[in-house]
Amino acid sequence: MASLDEGWADPARLYREGRKARLLLDAAREAAAEAVGCRADELVFTSSGTRAVHTGIAGALAGRRRVGRHLIVSAVEHSSVLHSAEALVAEGGSSSEVPVDRTGAVSVAAYADALRSDTALACLQSANHEVGTVQPVAEVAEACRAVGVPLLVDTAQSLGWGPVEGAWSLLTASAHKWGGPAGVGLLAVRKGVRFAAQGPVDERESGRSPGFENIPAVVAAAASLRAVRAEAAQEALRLRELTERIRARVPQSVPGVSVVGDPVRRLPGIVTFSCLYVDGETLLHELDRAGFSVSSGSSCTSSTLTPSHVLKAMGVLSEGNVRVSLPLGATEEDVERFLAVLPGAVERVREKLGASAPAAVVKEESSLIVDALGKRCPIPVIELAKVIGDVPVGGTVRVLSDDEAARLDIPAWCEMRGQEYVGEEEGPAYVIRRTS
């Protein structure tokens, strides 16, 4: 608020309001650099975390153009990183996606294997935005440093909790993720890292982020980062205990739930789970009515009708996906109320979908076909669950489905239900063998 009064002027001007704005901007940069763990002249403010990522990747790629045009990203990066990779490929460069395990983490060895002699840049998030899994950044940074490839670390999810360990070369972050204002991102580029800003630039922010600086927001971003950090250690313990409750108790109170993400190496405030036979969008609305604002990586909640790329890369169940992000200061009472409300909400959604009353007809065919073409998640899995009892142990069910989510959710269902996933046939058809 003070900065809206004091910091409105153009910091490039010589008159006193301009000089005051310049002082505020410099002080915010010092504070943010201290929190990041870099020098003030290595850090610029951008207009969003997305912009920081786009600018950082484009500049680092251009700076190492002579080395090559190969980019490495993990398969679970934020979309801003993946969009940058797509833009590179569209311009004739190449990009590799390092896969993740079922917890959502990359392996250091797999990451190191992706490094090539023409690799210009490698990117790795500090922690995942959908499932909270923390990545082995320091080890990957070491592998990159060993072959002279700069590593850009997207710290959007974690910077509020603490600085990033390890020898990163570029770092990005987003103020609204730590509770700061919208409209402010950070881009740090270590001295000695080759960097050539792309597109038109001007004299602002070391020529790396053009346009009139949003100083009131920048000041608020730096102040809030400092405030959040002061409480971070204590608040992390508290939130970790609350998310641990959700991780432990949801599978007890709701049947057919799969909690996803690493149980130990994870962010304090994020917990994600998926519910069989549930339509994610309907569940979100049920929870919204009860006063809970959660997100979902289910296909039915996205405009593209595909499950979140993170859940896809992890190979875990995507239907009925719920992401709970506890804000700083979230209370135990709220978490308890959420845990009390959730089972009924899931049950109501399952009832609406008819998933609570599986078809009980027993048939003797050793092979069944379920035609779920044109049906969207979670219907194909619901139909599968209804008929699996109709084939004898050893018999198979073929689910015909053109829903993108089925490719992920049918194998996930098999794993959860102890059935055998045989594979995918043209159609597409998914083949399941009853084993119990």
Add this chain to the structure above:
Amino acid sequence: MASLDEGWADPARLYREGRKARLLLDAAREAAAEAVGCRADELVFTSSGTRAVHTGIAGALAGRRRVGRHLIVSAVEHSSVLHSAEALVAEGGSSSEVPVDRTGAVSVAAYADALRSDTALACLQSANHEVGTVQPVAEVAEACRAVGVPLLVDTAQSLGWGPVEGAWSLLTASAHKWGGPAGVGLLAVRKGVRFAAQGPVDERESGRSPGFENIPAVVAAAASLRAVRAEAAQEALRLRELTERIRARVPQSVPGVSVVGDPVRRLPGIVTFSCLYVDGETLLHELDRAGFSVSSGSSCTSSTLTPSHVLKAMGVLSEGNVRVSLPLGATEEDVERFLAVLPGAVERVREKLGASAPAAVVKEESSLIVDALGKRCPIPVIELAKVIGDVPVGGTVRVLSDDEAARLDIPAWCEMRGQEYVGEEEGPAYVIRRTS
């Protein structure tokens, strides 16, 4: 303020805070589109006016790549437009600068002449940011439309005063210029205009402006635009009278002043003048001490030591340049106090520079050389003024100067003082013939 409380959430989310944020964003878009005079789905919010210009130019150029890679700009556009032109040329395209007359306006005929069969885009500001001159946008738009070339109009200086006349194709603006917050620009692209957003994009803002929307600032921008417009007609009259006073009275009270910019076709609140024998930076500090925050296009106030490209293109005096921007609500008392303070401030600067006491020695040589090499603006002109009386009428003075500003200011001095500017010789040396 309300929007900081209500509009913090992600408008892409389904929960109620997200839906509320979406409603606020939609309402802001409707309001801004109404003020611009376009459809809501033609308008996106960017993170600054500069970003709107960069995005608009790059997208329009890419959309018409098949037609050609030629861009037209006026010589007095905002630096964001000129930087975009430079980026195009660096990538192998071409750009033409349409010159302006001494008032700072382009001629419609000259603009039309610049249109080529491979012209992908033309750009023209609605009014100039340094001297306030209004450009013939409607007529230039007509000339562009006649040959099927889209026109991008940068309305940063004028959108608060009213919509742009004429058949523009793309339009950009900046909220902080109308008194709104930093961090918000507008980009409007008329339906039917070919446009291909460049670089990585996402699902935000119709794929034209990636990154989490700054909704509180966007709402404040739309609200302030509406508020400013409600008072615009009345406030324009009032400010126009005040700037008219400055235009009329500064030359009366300060000797050796040249008021620049069109006296009639101009913005209500901007007035610019230059003062002979004055160091712009020192004058700014004198005025700052008296409580006035003004800008300057003098070379000594820029890091590049060249005069503003606007004053250069106009061919007017750049030394001692002062740009007065009256904010909305500026009072008559403040303007009167400025007019009272200015003559003394100028006189003090001239005294410091020794410009008030020209050398009185009379010599009979018909030709003199003034060695001002290594001396910065306004010294070369001061030295010239000191010796011009030392040559007889018909005699010449050669000023040796490696200061970029001399090329502009010596001819301007000749015009103001009724002496003949003969031309520039290698050295560089500027030759002046005494005619009175």
